[in-house]
Amino acid sequence: MKERLARWLQSRGLALNETKTRVVQSCESGFEFLGFTFRWQQSKKGTPYVHTEPxxxxxxxxxxxxxxxxxxxxxxxxxxxxxxxxxxxxxxxxxxxxxxxxxxxxxxxxxxxxxxxxxxxxxxxxxxxxxxxxxxxxxxxxxxxxxxxxxxxxx
Structure with missing residues (x-):
């Protein structure tokens, strides 16, 4: 996914900042980005979804x-x-x-x-x-x- 994103950005004249970019397994613990916390969670119906909150x-x-x-x-x-x-x-x-x-x-x-x-x-x-x-x-x-x-x- 990282390589795909890098190609997409490059086609638009942008570059991925390698020092700030990291690959995470969002299924395990989630991550924080731009003030949001992203994590997988189960809905009341039992289906998984990406839960985002401040x-x-x-x-x-x-x-x-x-x-x-x-x-x-x-x-x-x-x-x-x-x-x-x-x-x-x-x-x-x-x-x-x-x-x-x-x-x-x-x-x-x-x-x-x-x-x-x-x-x-x-x-x-x-x-x-x-x-x-x-x-x-x-x-x-x-x-x-x-x-x-x-x-x-x-x-």
Missing amino acids: SPAAKQSLRNRVRELTRRSTTWRVTGQTVHEINQVTRGWGNYFALAHYHRSFRQLNDFVAHRLRQWLWRKHGNRSGKFKHWTNRTLFDTYGLYEMPIRMAS
Whole structure:
């Protein structure tokens, strides 16, 4: 397959980078490529298919970026500005990974982002209690306009 790909690329004036190219047995353990994890998995019907999802490193990079935007030292910022920046990051990340089987990852990341914004608002307003009472997920998504990555079931 590697030789076939090299010929196809060469016919288009491109070349395979030999130092970055490796051959893997995808049936055994899967592999990561461009932020995606690829692995063989059984469907509910028992037929094998290639399961793709955001890699753990890609999910961690999104969480780190949201943490940067919601640090304690940023509570002086206007809420709308912070939500707008979080939305830009999550919308871009979500659009990039929308081709994968992403429902589980997006659900977890939506929960994480909502939790971080809730913590940030709680610190910003100096509330002693009522963190979940004042800022429910619906309030964060509907009132504050936090972007919720779409969750669909994998086919």
